Amino acid sequence: MPTLTLYDAIGAALTEEMRRDRHVIAFGEGIATKRHDLVAEFGALRVRNTPLAEGIIAGTAVGAAASGLRPVVDLLFAPFLCYAMDELVNSAGKLRYMSGGQFAFPLVTLAMTGAGWGVGAQHNHNVEAWFVHSPGLKVVMPSSPADAKGLLKAAIRDDNPVLFFIDIGLLYQPGDGPVADEVVPLGKAAIAREGSDVTLVSYGKTVHHCRQAAEALAAEGISAEVIDLRSLKPWDAATVLASVEKTGRLVVVHEANRLCGVGAEIAAVVAEEAFACLKAPIVRLGGPDAPVASSYPLEQAFVPQPEAIVAAARRLCRRQIA
């Protein structure tokens, strides 16, 4: 299996999908500058730079998607999506429904976020829950190059608008390369590690923190199952519920603010659907209700680290519901 980075995986997915379907186009803030290979192969009409104007980039993608193209737009950093909220939420997410199904919006929005570069809160803000909460949109956030490629291919082929969040901290870390042309279906989680005592559910870089925590827990005799959600909407409740029914314990981990984060929904659904299986309360680990600092130690402190996950899992395994 070849190794490549998540950045390369995105390029590979774009290349394969643009070869497969002439309706796929890519535009955004510097995409033609950074991805010369795409411009060389597909030309300057299908791969375009844009002004740094997220609203019109997203709006143009919405209009193009409704009229026969399949745009992929690069808006660089997730906080910049604030400028594109109307186009993504009010247009892409709603106009299919509001028109009685007359239009579909097959478009993908790429945005980077997360700790790793010390870029501060206006470049690093894990806003994925906003879009999970908005009807008509799908949301993914891969934790590996292979999943990034497979999920992006699925997102491009999907007839709905997909928010594709890229974890900055994982962008240039080499990983296992994906099998050529493999598509990772939206809405399907991966069991990153099997276990029987506690379920750790996560996405993005904290999946790796959960894996490290599971290693440490194994040394203590605690068997942790790690689930990588990959898709946040739709999310794979069946896989999570099946795991919790087996382990009876759940820790949900993400870098985004804990308050009303994706973990809150997962915890609520597990409480509603699998309460009888729970041997201990559900624990959510996430960032604080604070903007992310640029300073390295504070940026890292924002993110649930393996030690905190180990401590939470250990606590759950030592207590029983009376």
Add this chain to the structure above:
Amino acid sequence: MTPHPANPHEIDARPLLEQMLLIRAYEEAIVAGSDAGTIPGTCTSVGQEAAAVGVVNALGADDLILTNHRSAGHLLARGADPGRLLAEVMGRRDGYCKGRSGSLHISVKELGVVLTSTIVGAELSMAPGVALSQGMLGRPGIVACFFGDGAACEGSFHESLNLAALWNLPILYVCENNHWQAFVHRREAMSREHVSEWASSYGIPAHTVDGNDVAAVLAAARVAAEQVRASRRPYLLETWTYRTRGHFEPDDQSYVDPAERAAWLARDPIARCRDRLLADGALNPSQAAAIGDRVATRIHAARAFAEASSYPAADELTRDVYA
């Protein structure tokens, strides 16, 4: 050479008069229903009929339209069935959007009226993408994007014009400058008198026309559409008109300067068109009456159709959210 006369004096305004009367009667039926509590209130286009009819009649069947909440004129001039429109306004299942839109965002894809949005400026944000598809997929039609002076004060107007000029997109921007941005007069909100003044900063040709003179609007729109078609580049046409009713029904318009409104009512686009046709001998009083009767019959039938249409079933609540 243009296939149609671009000289207002050579235009046969009789079919345009009938379209304007249909729009007025449709809006008045809604106002009456709103007053009676039988039809939800809407943003009417009363007073702006010529601006809509003149431009829409300059477009071809291949051309696409993006519009906004004040869209009855565009839809009816494009040939939308007033019965299905009224059904939509009334939330009925036979509405063009299955009752999910209501009055504010009616799209009719089969007529080329796409992606209607009530978010002021959203039509401007989506128009470049629609035009991009037209070009990249080899479709001949141009894109007409209708918006108001309110939308022209949104950032999306400026971003849209910049991108359309940069990417050579075939968009006919049509600003219906009706002087009102919801409850605010344009002079309180705009740094310039005319929206067309802003187009030149993007290298986009622009023209302001008397939006209450249907033949003048049609002539100007033909020139504009032809230029977009030939150049595959944007053009901005500003129709200078006036919203003679309120922002949304009901609205007592207590905030409106009565003298200004009276001056515009004296320039009513329908009365001007009819009086000119009668004066020119292109229409006689009995023909004018016959047009009025046809329009009244259509609106009566439309009302009956809409009222007979049922409401959507509860199981349609979550249908068509995802493709």
